[in-house]
Amino acid sequence: MSGKSNKSCWEAARRVLVGGVNSPVRSFKAVGQSPIFAERGKGPYLWDVEGKRYLDLVASWGALILGHNHPAVVRAAEQAIHQGITFGTPTPAETELAQMIVQAVPSVEQVRFVCSGTEAVMSALRLARAATGRSKVLKFQGGYHGHSDGLLSSSGSGLATLGLPDSPGVPASAARETLTVPFNDPAAVRQAVRRRGKELAAILVEPVQANFGVIPPEPGFLETLRELADRSGILLIFDEVITGFRVGYNGAQRRFGVRPDLTVLGKVIGGGFPIGAYGGPKRLMKWVAPAGPVYQAGTLAGHPVAMAAGLAALKVLQAEGVYETLENLGGRLEQGLLEQGAGAGVPVTVNRVGGLLSLFFTDKPVRSSAEVKRSRTAAYPAYFRKMLAEGVYLPPSPFEGWFLSAAVGEKEIAELIRAHGAALDAISARGGPASGGRRSR
Numbered sequence: 001m002s003g004k005s006n007k008s009c010w011e012a013a014r015r016v017l018v019g020g021v022n023s024p025v026r027s028f029k030a031v032g033q034s035p036i037f038a039e040r041g042k043g044p045y046l047w048d049v050e051g052k053r054y055l056d057l058v059a060s061w062g063a064l065i066l067g068h069n070h071p072a073v074v075r076a077a078e079q080a081i082h083q084g085i086t087f088g089t090p091t092p093a094e095t096e097l098a099q100m101i102v103q104a105v106p107s108v109e110q111v112r113f114v115c116s117g118t119e120a121v122m123s124a125l126r127l128a129r130a131a132t133g134r135s136k137v138l139k140f141q142g143g144y145h146g147h148s149d150g151l152l153s154s155s156g157s158g159l160a161t162l163g164l165p166d167s168p169g170v171p172a173s174a175a176r177e178t179l180t181v182p183f184n185d186p187a188a189v190r191q192a193v194r195r196r197g198k199e200l201a202a203i204l205v206e207p208v209q210a211n212f213g214v215i216p217p218e219p220g221f222l223e224t225l226r227e228l229a230d231r232s233g234i235l236l237i238f239d240e241v242i243t244g245f246r247v248g249y250n251g252a253q254r255r256f257g258v259r260p261d262l263t264v265l266g267k268v269i270g271g272g273f274p275i276g277a278y279g280g281p282k283r284l285m286k287w288v289a290p291a292g293p294v295y296q297a298g299t300l301a302g303h304p305v306a307m308a309a310g311l312a313a314l315k316v317l318q319a320e321g322v323y324e325t326l327e328n329l330g331g332r333l334e335q336g337l338l339e340q341g342a343g344a345g346v347p348v349t350v351n352r353v354g355g356l357l358s359l360f361f362t363d364k365p366v367r368s369s370a371e372v373k374r375s376r377t378a379a380y381p382a383y384f385r386k387m388l389a390e391g392v393y394l395p396p397s398p399f400e401g402w403f404l405s406a407a408v409g410e411k412e413i414a415e416l417i418r419a420h421g422a423a424l425d426a427i428s429a430r431g432g433p434a435s436g437g438r439r440s441r
């Protein structure tokens with residue numbers, strides 16, 4: 001313990017950091033309290049500066065798929081630091097991590113590393129525009145692809161959580177390059193492609209939407225995107241920053257059996273260090289400098305520590321039955337969340353792909369961001385606060401996914417389900433009959 005309190009940290013932070021944070025959702029603004037300040041983490045748990053322990057379902061927004069401070073990742077990062085923090089000249093680790101990605105991700109033959117997912121999507125789009133000679137991009141409502149100009153329209157959680165529409169400061173000319181249609185709506189995509197196909201460089205999609213609640217693709221949806229893109233000379237880009245090495249070692253493209261032209265990665269592949277990557281077949285990647293004319297560079301790109309940590313993480317993921325475990329535990333958690341919901345008379349729906357899931361307060365299926373908005377998101381803040389009091393750290397927004405890490409076991413799942421029961425009781429007592437009907441116990 002450091003003798004600090006969350007409150008004192010928050011007051012100090014707000015004086016010198018804008019909004020007290022370095023990424024908006026971390027402010028806890030959407031859940032009606034101030035943030036907890038992390039002091040340390042181990043396995044599935046993190047401890048705040050007051051020494052309180054939480055089961056961590058944020059896991060650094062999915063980056064920590066092995067949990068906090070996995071020994072293999074820590075060892076690799078330490079070794080890398082001792083050898084020299086950064087060089088600005090190539091290191092063999094960059095090739096090794098690229099080799100693992102090329103082996104794992106079906107559509108990728110060559111990779112370029114950058115420092116964030118935002119940067120990776122931006123760069124992949126530049127490449128798509130160069131390769132097609134077109135400028136517009138089709139994205140989906142609720143799809144988040146980082147904060148670059150032009151991709152914030154109808155974007156994910158950060159904006160929805162804080163009630164910001166699209167952001168001021170984005171030039172109209174940039175916003176005009178983006179067309180947005182509902183996710184899981186093949187007719188809308190077909191219509192957009194029919195009207196504007198000749199102007200479209202890319203269809204950009206999170207193959208499982210995971211920044212506006214978790215929304216899996218309906219059967220056939222990704223196939224439709226592939227087909228429409230092929231027919232109109234449009235590149236299909238999968239933003240697998242969350243789904244890559246998360247919904248399976250080979251990402252969403254293997255899980256759903258659809259190959260994109262370009263793939264964007266981030267989060268998991270850095271083992272918890274800042275990273276992003278984009279990749280695809282050589283015929284496209286050869287456009288990127290220095291092989292080709294599309295300029296894209298980075299002082300700290302391919303950072304040795306991120307490479308080492310990412311490599312160590314992917315080796316563990318490849319060797320151990322992590323994804324089976326996440327699937328099984330995810331299934332158990334889903335069942336527990338639903339059973340407790342039924343028991344408490346609070347209608348809940350769970351969307352889940354492996355160890356990536358979302359809870360919605362509704363008894364209806366949730367297949368699009370419009371349906372997410374129609375669920376009872378107003379119940380989330382009280383639910384979140386009770387879960388936090390019970391020692392479970394969920395995303396501080398109703399619009400973010402929950403991330404199971406491989407450090408979670410049976411005991412933690414039981415702990416989660418118990419806390420969920422208590423939190424449901426808290427919100428059903430609070431909300432009365434309007435909050436989801438009669439209580440059956």
Ligand SMILES: *Cc1c(COP(=O)(O)O)cnc(C)c1O
Nearest residue numbers: 116117118144145146239241242
């Ligand atoms: C997190 C995320 C990004 C942005 O990555 P940063 O590293 O935060 O810039 C892009 N796309 C998706 C799908 C993400 O989840």
